[in-house]
Every structure is written in structure tokens, then in C-alpha cells.
Amino acid sequence: MEAADFVLFPLLFLAFQTCSSYSDVISANQSINDGSLVISEGGTFALGFFSPGSSSYRYLGIWYHEIPEPTVVWVANRNDPIIGTSGVLSNDGHGNLFLYRSGENALRPVWSANVSVGVNGPCAARLLDSGNLVLMEGERKMYTVWQSFDYPTDTLLPGIKVGLNRRTGLSHLLTSWRSADDPGTGNFSFELNPSGSPQFFLYQGTSPYWRSVPWPWESNHDFFNDTFDNNEDGIYYSTAIMDSSVYMRAVVDPSGILKSMTWDEGDGRWKAFYASPKQKCDFYGTCGPNSKCDPSIVFPYECACLPGYEPRFPKKWHLRDGSGGCVRKRAEATSICGEGEGFVRVEKVKLPDTSAAVWVGLGTSKLNCEGECRKNCACSAYATIDIGGKGIGCLQWHGAMMDTVDFPLRAYDLYVRVDALELADYLKDSSGFVEFKLKISIIVPSVVSVWIVIALLAYLWLRKWKKRRGSMLMAVKNRLIRNLFHTSDGSNYFETSEATKDIKHSTTIYPELPFFNLGTIQAATNNFSPTTKLGQGGFALVYKGKLPNGQEVAVKRLTKNSSQGLEQLKNEVLLIAKLQHRNLVKLHGCCIEDGEQMLVYEYLPYNSLDSLLFDDSQRLFLDWRKRFNIIIGIARGVLYLHQDSRFRIIHRDLKPSNILLDAELNPKISDFGMARMLDYHQTEGKTSRICGTYGYMSPEYALFGRFSVKSDVFSFGVILLETVAGRKINWFSQQDPSLSLIGHVWERWKEEKALEVVDSSMEGSLNAQEVLKCIQIGLLCVEEDVQDRPNMSMTVLMLNTAMPLPRPKQPGFPGTSCFNKSRGAAEGSFSVNEVTLTGVITR
Structure with missing residues (x-):
């Protein structure tokens, strides 16, 4: 027309x-x-x-x-x-x-x-x-x-196919809007690249911006099902919803982020359960060709060359520019194709860009795949992958390998071809330098007598020198401690603390606690660069640093002119320096110089529990087994504070943001700024100044200032229920101020529908019996009457055994008699408040 x-x-x-x-x-x-x-x-x-x-x-x-x-x-x-x-x-x-x-x-x-x-x-x-x-x-x-x-814009709905129609040549892809006000074709597109092993790419213009793992992806969700079709008509990906009441969509937003979202009826908003790219290693080719990017560590160590390779531009590489990638250490064309060459395994990675890879065929074993790669001198690496139940396929890379990333989920092993010299080095490393040890075992007997005499003389001299040096350093340290813990009335902080009256002299409290000089901390944190900042609290900033010995640390730098922060720092030094437990954060030392007051802790890469548990995309990685292990670890840490440490310690601010996670997701309790110490003959204390976070406080403490080990038990119970439900304590109060997560769980428990509160993202990994046991223990821990709650020793026993459990009684939550007694004074008590400090370690 x-x-x-x-x-x-x-x-x-x-x-x-x-x-x-x-x-x-x-x-x-x-x-x-x-x-x-x-x-x-x-x-x-x-x-x-x-x-x-x-x-x-x-x-x-x-x-x-x-x-x-x-x-x-x-x-x-x-x-x-x-x-x-x-x-x-x-x-x-x-x-x-x-x-x-x-x-x-x-x-x-x-x-x-x-x-x-x-x-x-x-x-x-x-x-x-x-x-x-x-x-x-x-x-x-x-x-x-x-x-x-067949003509989507920026949104993928269930039933839409993304891929290529081979008969018509029509490409089904998503393209972002220009902006929130302009739906015109934007600069980012999400499409399937069918070359090699098919992958999804997010392009910025025509340049790769992000890349998925090779398909097929694994789908472990009960409410939707992924489908992959690859035939003569076309190659497509689509998803289908199993529950028609669930609204789900994926969208490429104008900023170039691919988000998968579901509609949350309770919150009345879309919630993202997946978003990428988010971190540096997500972006395509961050570290250039022939390298590997590790998102768990910070540059310059986030980029590492693959075995047998070295940085193309060493100066740029060490100046935090890894885009040039890596080249072979020995560039001769035949260096990896001769006698003695072999393969080094790189474990658990997102395989390099497979669009340039070559398929050897289905039904190929790892041994045959390696043999085929050996036959071709152009083959630089290989991997075997499962092709959606159709068999194992052999994939080979010829030439450069782009966009390899450490990737524990949906990961494969990559076998990189190296020459004989490189292979020998790797074999030597893995065998513990066997050859070197053999040579040493031959040489040592001939000179051992001479070295014994020299070593004995050196030991005696060093012992005498260290004793003298230690006395001088102790005198300096004691002066620093006196300056730090000198109170406004001229008295010494430790001498006025009733909880430490068995400590005779303040200057000899912690002779084993290292003191760092300011220059060391400045160098470790790049002079407190904003790029090393991990977070900020009410009275301190926290930075990531690396000490000269290579140890990574977290530096808590007290905000200047903060009297409350100083009280917290004093309290943490007093309490945590002598605490040693795998589920408590470790204090490495202090820095008190030029008006600075800092604590140096071990660095924990996964930050706090709440950053994973309450993030719609991150909590997908917390399956039930990981969450249960976290619950057990927290319980053991609290038990140590209450029973096995030198003093009975009440934390008073247990909450997910104060539970840090190490690289293996082991929990470590942190932030002892508000903790109180009791002698073993004491069972409880009382304060007129309430501190902590509403929602995690026990009723008797929030209303009357009475605290005991059962106060921490209540807080632990709240954390346990939050971990099971994947919801914050005050989440339900957004819809009904009289109801909290505790109230919601209690109602479902009475109706024998407790499993309805469980985080839906764990459905594929649930142990229903174990989950129900945890919910019951959580309700026992948050009972309103302090006498009815179990202590932590019994709580740990219940978690680790199949013993019969008592039936929970009325919990303490808004709407119960205890909280209603002072509703006016505690209005909005389940909103998350930052702390109000008590007088530290006084009764």
C-alpha cells in the first residue's frame, strides 16, 4: 500500500x-x-x-x-x-x-x-x-x-522466545529503552549468539558488555521452567511459569542491567531475584584475553593470567589496568606442541567466550577430548560440558581465551595447554618441591653440626635482645593504653570498671595485643582511600587494607570527636582481645597515634549476613544447607560468650548486620561495642539506658532495662526466624503495625502451616523436617517469659540432635501483654533504630 x-x-x-x-x-x-x-x-x-x-x-x-x-x-x-x-x-x-x-x-x-x-x-x-x-x-x-x-522490546515474558529463526533469519532479541521517559531503541541489547556453544550476550552497541555461561542453564526453581530448543528451524530460549498467579519478567533497563523480577503482592512492587552485570568481573573482558577474573578479591589480584601466560603490559597491569590481558611466557609457535607439554586444570570457572570455540562432538570423554586437543597445535585449551542431557560435549579453544571468570555456580573446569617448562613448574608446586627437598636432605647432614652451633649462639643473643626490646615496647604500649583509656575525671577507665576488678593493673591488661603504627595502616588502606571503604556506622568508618605481610584486614577508624564511639572502642578492646573462637571476629590489634583511634580486624569477604539474606538476588545463593550451617555457627559463638569465655558476656546487639561471613560462609559475631560482662555468679544486670536495635531486643530489656543471657537468646531466635523466612523482623509491620515476623510465624505455627513462612528461594534445597525443627526452636527462643526460654547450651543441643522439643509458648512481639504495657514509650519499636549507648561495663 x-x-x-x-x-x-x-x-x-x-x-x-x-x-x-x-x-x-x-x-x-x-x-x-x-x-x-x-x-x-x-x-x-x-x-x-x-x-x-x-x-x-x-x-x-x-x-x-x-x-x-x-x-x-x-x-x-x-x-x-x-x-x-x-x-x-x-x-x-x-x-x-x-x-x-x-x-x-x-x-x-x-x-x-x-x-x-x-x-x-x-x-x-x-x-x-x-x-x-x-x-x-x-x-x-x-x-x-x-x-x-516475535518482536519483543525490552521485556522478556514467559512464552517469549529469545534466539534465531533459521528459516526466516529473524533474530528475537531484547533492546533497552533510551530512558524511563523514552521507549525508543536504546544502546543495550540482549540476544543469543549461536556460534560455538550458544551463549547470551548483552551488547552495548555492537560491543560485548556481559556474557552468560554457555547454555543450557540449570533451572532449580519449582515455579518456572526453562526450555532450550536447537533444531533446523531455529535456536531459542524461553521460560514458562508453573503458577499462573506469579508474575515474572526480565528486562534490559536503560543503564544496561539485565534484571529478572517477580511481583511481590505484599510489598506492592517488583523485586529483582537476579541482576547482572553488578560487579567488575561481570563486565565482558575485564582482564583482557588469556586471563581470569576473580570477583571475590580486589585488583590487582582480581586479575590473574591463565597458566603459561604473563601480562602483556606489565606496567599497566600493576597500575590496575588489566585490559591488555596476557600473552604466552614463551611465544614460540611450537613451544606448547612438543615433548613434555600438557594441561593445567583451572577449576570452577565460567568458561571463556565459546563463540570462538570449536565443537569436537558429543559423546566425547575427557580423555578423548584431551587427545584431540593434543593433535592440533592450535588448540590452547579444552573443556567438557553437559549438553542438556544429550551427552557430554568436547569444546576446544584455538587462540585467545576471553572473559574467563571464577564462578562457583554452574561452573566447569578449563584445561589450559602449557609447555614442558610450565608444566614442570606446576607439577613441582603441587608436589611440594619434592626434588628440592631431596637435594636438601643430601646437603644438610654434611653441615648440620656447624649450623647447630651457629644457631645456638644466635638464639641466645636474640633472646637477650628481644627481652630488652620487649621491655621498651611494653613501656610505649602502656603509655598509649593509658592515653586511650584515660577518663574525663582523670581516673583510668579500666580501674573504674567493676566488671574487671580482678585485673590489678591497667598497664598490663593485654601485653599480647599488637599495636600498629599509623604509617602502616595508611599504607595498608591507600591512605584511607574511598575505594577501600567497606562501610560506615554511627561512630566509625571501616576500610579494607592489606598489611606488608600480605594479610588482608578490616580497619575500623573511629570518627574524631565522638565520645560514644570512643566508649565503644574501649569496650571492644576490653572484651574481644582475649576472645578466641572460630565464630567470633578476630581482633588483630590497635592503632592509637596522632589523635587516631583504630581497631584492626580480620577481613571477611562476604560482609554481613543481612547483605546476602535480605537482598533479593544474593539470597538465592543461600540454600538451606548454607543457612543451617550459619545458624549453627551463630549459636556456637553465642554459647562461647555465655559459657566458655573468661567472662560471661552479653552481646546486647545481636542482629544479621553484626554477623559477618568468611569465604566459606562461616559466621563470625562482631561489634562488641555495646556488650556487657558479668561475673559468673551474676545471672542478670539492669540499666536505665537501653541500647541495641528494636525488634531484636527481648521484651524485658526493651521495656525495663533488664538483660541476661536470655536477652541474647531472644535475639538469636529472631535471627533464626529471619534466616528461615528470608525476611526482616519488621517486614510484616509495613502492612500491619501490630504484626511482626515473630507474630506471623507464631500464627502459622498454631495453624500447623509453619512451612508457609519459609523463603521460597530455598524450595529446591529444603529439608522440611530440619526447617520445622528450626522454626520451633526459634519460637522457643523468643518466648515472652524469660524463664521459659532455653539457654544457649540447650539451644545448641536441640539444633544438633533429634531430641523431642517442647511446644512453644506465647512469644514476645508487638500485640502481646508485655509490649502493650508501654506501648506509648515503645511506639514503633519494631522499626530498626541505631543504638543508644549505655554507660559501658557499669552496673
């Missing part, structure tokens, strides 16, 4: 019947105007005209009709906006959809379905509850002429 013919359409449109706002069909020779809607049969989606954000332009699109947050999933005229409300969508009755705008007594074309196939009868356009707008020939849906799912 020529453009000139459109001047005739005003006459034709006068005869068209406008569709009802409630119909899901646009029949032949019907149209809809701006202001009318086409609504799918179940009411899930709507088709009509809209203006995005603050824009005044009009677009034809499809959006969720039942969701209050405007969520557009498809746009027809994304690059051709309409000014004003002159838009008209028409079904011409001959198998095509047209979008026009009126002007100058004529209708001008804006968009068309551009159906090129011939049709034999009238066509109807129908909006389905899947969000798909389909143009069908015949009244009985005999033939689909066109569908919007």
Missing part, C-alpha cells in the same frame, strides 16, 4: 466500529482510538495508548492491567511517537494491523504489523493473558499470521 493511498482512510474509518474498552479482540475492520483499551480475557494485560514517565508523547503499548505500578512490556511505535491523542489502531480485515495518527485531514501511517503472507479470510487481533497480541486468520484461531512475542 502506497503512502498516498492513506488519504482515503478517513472515509473508510467513518464506517469502522470502535472496539469496546472491555473487549480482548479487535475484529476485522475495527479500530481503537486513544482512550480506549483492549483488555485480555483474564484481565492480566491491557493494550492501549500511554505516555511514559514525564513525556507528553503517546505510544501504543501493552502493560500489566492488574498491577498498580505502571509496567509496560511491549511498545509498537517505540521510535515514532505520536503528538497528542490522535492515534488510531486499525485491523484492516486483510491480515494486517496499522497504527495511524490524524492530521491535515488525513491519517498518516506510524507503524504496521507488516504481514507479508497471504490470508484467505478475515483476521482478528486478540490480546492474550500471556501479554501476547496475536493476529489470527479465521474465527477458530486456525492460523497465527503475526504475534507481538
